[in-house]
Amino acid sequence: DTAVSQTPKYLVTQMGNDKSIKCEQNLGHDTMYWYKQDSKKFLKIMFSYNNKELIINETVPNRFSPKSPDKAHLNLHINSLELGDSAVYFCATRAAGGTNGYTFGSGTRLTVV
Amino acid sequence: GDSVTQMEGPVTLSEEAFLTINCTYTATGYPSLFWYVQYPGEGLQLLLKATKADDKGSNKGFEATYRKETTSFHLEKGSVQVSDSAVYFCALSEGPDMRFGAGTRLTVKP
Numbered sequence: 321d322t323a324v325s326q327t328p329k330y331l332v333t334q335m336g337n338d339k340s341i342k343c344e345q346n347l348g349h350d351t352m353y354w355y356k357q358d359s360k361k362f363l364k365i366m367f368s369y370n371n372k373e374l375i376i377n378e379t380v381p382n383r384f385s386p387k388s389p390d391k392a393h394l395n396l397h398i399n400s401l402e403l404g405d406s407a408v409y410f411c412a413t414r415a416a417g418g419t420n421g422y423t424f425g426s427g428t429r430l431t432v433v
Numbered sequence: 434g435d436s437v438t439q440m441e442g443p444v445t446l447s448e449e450a451f452l453t454i455n456c457t458y459t460a461t462g463y464p465s466l467f468w469y470v471q472y473p474g475e476g477l478q479l480l481l482k483a484t485k486a487d488d489k490g491s492n493k494g495f496e497a498t499y500r501k502e503t504t505s506f507h508l509e510k511g512s513v514q515v516s517d518s519a520v521y522f523c524a525l526s527e528g529p530d531m532r533f534g535a536g537t538r539l540t541v542k543p
Contacts, residue, residue: 324476351529361471361520361536368529376530410476418526419465419484424476 323347326411326425333401334433341396341428343411351375352394353412353422354386363410369394401432435460439523439534446541452510454537456497456523459504464525466490466499466506471520471536480508480521513541 324345333339345352353376354366368376369388383399394411408429412422440455458464465484469477481490486501495510506523518541523534 353530361538363477363522363533363536365530370529412476418528419482421467421469421479421482422477422531424478426474426476 321346322426324411324413324423324425326409326428328428329426330429330431332431332433335401335403337401338397338399339401339430340398341409341411341430343394343396343425345392345411345413345423347413347415347423348391349413349423350391350416351414352388353414354394354396355410355412356380357408357410357427359407367394367396398430401430403432406430406432435464435525435527435532437523437525437532437534439521439537441535441537442520443538443540446513446539448515448541448543449512450541452508452513452517452539454508454521454523454539456506456508456534457504458506458523458525460525460527462527464527466497467524467526467531468495468497468506468508469522469524469533471522473519477522513539515541515543517541 351370353368367386372388388394408427411425436459467482468480470480471477481492483490483499489498497508520536
Protein backbone atom coordinates (compact mmCIF):
# COMPACT_ATOMS: atom_id res chain seq x y z
CA ASP A 321 0.00 0.00 0.00
CA THR A 322 1.42 3.38 -1.01
CA ALA A 323 1.56 5.71 2.00
CA VAL A 324 0.81 8.91 0.06
CA SER A 325 -0.71 8.38 -3.36
CA GLN A 326 -1.42 11.04 -5.94
CA THR A 327 -3.50 10.76 -9.08
CA PRO A 328 -2.96 11.25 -11.89
CA LYS A 329 0.81 10.87 -12.26
CA TYR A 330 0.80 12.77 -15.54
CA LEU A 331 -1.67 15.36 -16.76
CA VAL A 332 -1.50 17.09 -20.14
CA THR A 333 -4.20 19.63 -20.81
CA GLN A 334 -4.95 22.73 -22.83
CA MET A 335 -4.89 26.31 -21.60
CA GLY A 336 -8.18 27.42 -20.12
CA ASN A 337 -9.24 23.97 -18.91
CA ASP A 338 -10.11 23.09 -15.33
CA LYS A 339 -8.43 20.07 -13.73
CA SER A 340 -8.11 18.34 -10.36
CA ILE A 341 -5.31 16.43 -8.67
CA LYS A 342 -6.10 14.03 -5.86
CA CYS A 343 -4.06 12.97 -2.86
CA GLU A 344 -4.79 10.21 -0.36
CA GLN A 345 -2.76 9.08 2.65
CA ASN A 346 -3.03 6.00 4.85
CA LEU A 347 -0.54 7.10 7.50
CA GLY A 348 -3.02 8.75 9.83
CA HIS A 349 -1.03 11.98 9.73
CA ASP A 350 -2.76 15.15 10.86
CA THR A 351 -1.35 17.58 8.34
CA MET A 352 -1.31 17.52 4.54
CA TYR A 353 0.38 19.89 2.09
CA TRP A 354 0.55 20.87 -1.54
CA TYR A 355 3.91 21.95 -2.95
CA LYS A 356 4.78 23.12 -6.46
CA GLN A 357 8.16 22.17 -7.93
CA ASP A 358 9.29 24.18 -10.94
CA SER A 359 11.64 23.11 -13.73
CA LYS A 360 14.66 24.17 -11.67
CA LYS A 361 13.55 21.89 -8.81
CA PHE A 362 12.59 24.80 -6.55
CA LEU A 363 9.88 23.79 -4.08
CA LYS A 364 7.20 26.28 -3.07
CA ILE A 365 4.53 25.60 -0.48
CA MET A 366 1.00 26.33 -1.63
CA PHE A 367 -1.45 25.08 0.99
CA SER A 368 -1.64 23.09 4.18
CA TYR A 369 -4.56 21.47 5.99
CA ASN A 370 -4.60 20.19 9.54
CA ASN A 371 -7.51 17.88 10.29
CA LYS A 372 -9.51 19.34 7.39
CA GLU A 373 -8.81 22.94 8.46
CA LEU A 374 -6.80 25.25 6.19
CA ILE A 375 -3.75 26.48 8.11
CA ILE A 376 -1.38 27.68 5.38
CA ASN A 377 -2.52 29.56 2.33
CA GLU A 378 0.47 31.03 0.55
CA THR A 379 0.22 33.64 -2.15
CA VAL A 380 -1.03 31.61 -5.07
CA PRO A 381 -3.56 32.65 -7.71
CA ASN A 382 -7.14 32.10 -6.58
CA ARG A 383 -7.56 29.81 -9.58
CA PHE A 384 -6.05 27.21 -7.25
CA SER A 385 -8.45 25.83 -4.64
CA PRO A 386 -7.68 23.05 -2.19
CA LYS A 387 -10.33 20.83 -0.68
CA SER A 388 -10.02 18.37 2.17
CA PRO A 389 -13.14 16.19 2.44
CA ASP A 390 -11.61 14.22 5.32
CA LYS A 391 -8.33 13.83 7.17
CA ALA A 392 -7.00 11.29 4.65
CA HIS A 393 -7.63 13.31 1.49
CA LEU A 394 -6.46 16.63 0.09
CA ASN A 395 -7.36 17.56 -3.45
CA LEU A 396 -6.22 20.47 -5.59
CA HIS A 397 -8.51 22.01 -8.17
CA ILE A 398 -7.12 24.41 -10.76
CA ASN A 399 -9.37 26.62 -12.89
CA SER A 400 -8.51 28.28 -16.19
CA LEU A 401 -5.12 26.63 -16.53
CA GLU A 402 -2.23 28.75 -17.83
CA LEU A 403 1.09 27.81 -19.40
CA GLY A 404 2.91 28.93 -16.24
CA ASP A 405 1.04 26.34 -14.19
CA SER A 406 3.13 23.62 -15.81
CA ALA A 407 5.14 22.03 -12.99
CA VAL A 408 5.26 18.99 -10.76
CA TYR A 409 2.82 19.15 -7.86
CA PHE A 410 3.60 17.20 -4.74
CA CYS A 411 1.33 16.21 -1.92
CA ALA A 412 3.02 15.65 1.46
CA THR A 413 1.90 14.64 4.93
CA ARG A 414 3.32 15.10 8.38
CA ALA A 415 2.65 13.59 11.78
CA ALA A 416 1.92 15.98 14.63
CA GLY A 417 4.95 17.75 16.07
CA GLY A 418 7.42 20.14 14.46
CA THR A 419 10.31 17.69 14.59
CA ASN A 420 8.80 15.19 12.17
CA GLY A 421 9.70 15.11 8.51
CA TYR A 422 7.34 15.00 5.57
CA THR A 423 6.23 11.96 3.62
CA PHE A 424 5.85 12.91 -0.03
CA GLY A 425 3.73 11.47 -2.79
CA SER A 426 5.40 10.65 -6.09
CA GLY A 427 4.11 13.82 -7.74
CA THR A 428 1.80 14.87 -10.56
CA ARG A 429 3.51 16.29 -13.62
CA LEU A 430 1.15 18.88 -15.09
CA THR A 431 1.82 20.11 -18.62
CA VAL A 432 -0.35 22.89 -20.00
CA VAL A 433 -0.21 23.28 -23.78
CA GLY B 434 11.74 34.91 7.67
CA ASP B 435 13.29 31.48 7.90
CA SER B 436 15.38 30.38 4.93
CA VAL B 437 17.87 27.78 3.77
CA THR B 438 20.84 28.28 1.47
CA GLN B 439 22.62 25.31 -0.02
CA MET B 440 25.54 25.08 -2.37
CA GLU B 441 24.75 25.33 -6.02
CA GLY B 442 25.30 22.34 -8.19
CA PRO B 443 25.66 20.39 -10.11
CA VAL B 444 28.23 18.32 -8.25
CA THR B 445 29.99 15.56 -10.17
CA LEU B 446 32.11 12.99 -8.36
CA SER B 447 33.77 9.70 -9.11
CA GLU B 448 32.61 6.59 -7.29
CA GLU B 449 34.13 6.25 -3.78
CA ALA B 450 34.88 9.98 -3.54
CA PHE B 451 34.05 12.01 -0.43
CA LEU B 452 30.91 14.13 -0.60
CA THR B 453 30.10 17.41 1.11
CA ILE B 454 27.04 19.49 0.30
CA ASN B 455 26.95 22.72 2.26
CA CYS B 456 23.79 24.04 3.87
CA THR B 457 23.32 27.11 6.03
CA TYR B 458 20.13 28.44 7.52
CA THR B 459 18.51 31.56 8.92
CA ALA B 460 15.89 31.16 11.63
CA THR B 461 14.43 33.19 14.45
CA GLY B 462 14.16 30.31 16.90
CA TYR B 463 15.35 26.73 17.17
CA PRO B 464 14.36 24.88 14.03
CA SER B 465 14.54 21.21 13.20
CA LEU B 466 16.81 20.51 10.23
CA PHE B 467 16.39 17.91 7.49
CA TRP B 468 18.00 16.48 4.40
CA TYR B 469 15.82 15.00 1.67
CA VAL B 470 16.80 13.12 -1.48
CA GLN B 471 14.88 13.09 -4.76
CA TYR B 472 15.61 10.40 -7.35
CA PRO B 473 14.49 11.00 -10.95
CA GLY B 474 10.73 10.83 -11.40
CA GLU B 475 10.06 10.39 -7.70
CA GLY B 476 8.97 12.43 -4.72
CA LEU B 477 11.34 13.60 -2.01
CA GLN B 478 12.37 11.07 0.62
CA LEU B 479 13.53 11.99 4.10
CA LEU B 480 17.22 11.10 4.36
CA LEU B 481 18.06 12.29 7.87
CA LYS B 482 17.18 14.89 10.45
CA ALA B 483 18.43 16.66 13.59
CA THR B 484 16.19 18.43 16.03
CA LYS B 485 18.58 20.31 18.32
CA ALA B 486 22.06 21.78 18.39
CA ASP B 487 24.96 19.29 18.17
CA ASP B 488 22.63 16.45 17.15
CA LYS B 489 23.99 14.28 14.35
CA GLY B 490 21.56 12.75 11.90
CA SER B 491 22.70 9.72 9.91
CA ASN B 492 21.28 7.25 7.40
CA LYS B 493 22.65 5.05 4.58
CA GLY B 494 26.20 6.31 5.16
CA PHE B 495 25.16 9.98 5.01
CA GLU B 496 25.49 12.22 8.04
CA ALA B 497 24.98 15.84 9.03
CA THR B 498 25.57 17.70 12.30
CA TYR B 499 23.39 20.56 13.54
CA ARG B 500 25.82 23.42 14.21
CA LYS B 501 24.12 26.33 15.91
CA GLU B 502 27.26 28.46 16.14
CA THR B 503 27.73 28.42 12.37
CA THR B 504 24.01 27.93 11.52
CA SER B 505 24.97 25.01 9.31
CA PHE B 506 23.86 21.47 8.55
CA HIS B 507 26.31 20.16 5.94
CA LEU B 508 25.67 16.76 4.37
CA GLU B 509 28.61 14.34 4.13
CA LYS B 510 29.29 10.83 2.90
CA GLY B 511 32.65 9.14 3.00
CA SER B 512 32.36 7.09 -0.19
CA VAL B 513 29.64 7.80 -2.75
CA GLN B 514 28.16 5.25 -5.12
CA VAL B 515 26.59 5.62 -8.56
CA SER B 516 23.23 4.92 -6.92
CA ASP B 517 23.59 8.11 -4.83
CA SER B 518 23.05 10.21 -7.96
CA ALA B 519 20.03 12.37 -7.15
CA VAL B 520 18.99 15.88 -6.08
CA TYR B 521 19.53 16.65 -2.39
CA PHE B 522 17.49 19.23 -0.48
CA CYS B 523 18.28 20.83 2.87
CA ALA B 524 15.22 22.00 4.82
CA LEU B 525 14.22 23.58 8.11
CA SER B 526 11.03 23.67 10.11
CA GLU B 527 10.01 25.79 13.06
CA GLY B 528 6.25 25.48 12.78
CA PRO B 529 3.67 23.76 10.62
CA ASP B 530 5.52 24.30 7.34
CA MET B 531 8.97 23.49 6.03
CA ARG B 532 11.34 25.68 4.02
CA PHE B 533 13.50 23.99 1.42
CA GLY B 534 16.78 24.96 -0.15
CA ALA B 535 17.09 25.13 -3.91
CA GLY B 536 18.43 21.59 -4.20
CA THR B 537 21.86 20.31 -5.26
CA ARG B 538 22.13 17.80 -8.09
CA LEU B 539 24.75 15.11 -7.50
CA THR B 540 26.04 12.89 -10.28
CA VAL B 541 28.37 10.03 -9.41
CA LYS B 542 30.35 8.49 -12.26
CA PRO B 543 31.72 4.94 -12.23
